[in-house]
Amino acid sequence: MQTVPQMERLLSDATKSIMCCPHCKEIVPCPVVKSEGNKQFIKHKDIQFRERKRACSACLQVFKTTECDYKSLEELILKRDEVQKLLQENNKLKRKIHAAQEHLSILQNRLSE
Numbered sequence: 001m002q003t004v005p006q007m008e009r010l011l012s013d014a015t016k017s018i019m020c021c022p023h024c025k026e027i028v029p030c031p032v033v034k035s036e037g038n039k040q041f042i043k044h045k046d047i048q049f050r051e052r053k054r055a056c057s058a059c060l061q062v063f064k065t066t067e068c069d070y071k072s073l074e075e076l077i078l079k080r081d082e083v084q085k086l087l088q089e090n091n092k093l094k095r096k097i098h099a100a101q102e103h104l105s106i107l108q109n110r111l112s113e
């Protein structure tokens with residue numbers, strides 16, 4: 001967490017940006033307090049990003065952001081949609097399996113009578 005004098009110094013920097021704080025949800029200046037060079041995912045060398053640590057000027061809490069190319073963000077959104085569809089399909093299959101197990105149990109009980 002940043003102290004108030006540290007935050008005042010940071011707010012005077014040219015690097016401040018208006019952002020939505022993930023902690024307090026206020027849309028306020030959240031200046032960069034630390035910036036890392038370009039990184040990449042080891043398993044996905046085509047995904048590169050820049051990591052920044054920011055401090056919220058409203059609640060003073062620190063959080064990380066990443067800057068990546070827009071194409072990577074679009075791919076992430078597409079993959080998230082695909083995962084949602086798979087999860088919905090998985091839930092439908094689970095319900096069908098559960099119903100089939102109940103029918104099987106009823107049949108087994110009738111056979112044992």
Ligand SMILES: [Zn+2]
Pocket residue numbers: 021022023024025026056057058059060061
């Ligand atoms: Zn905040």
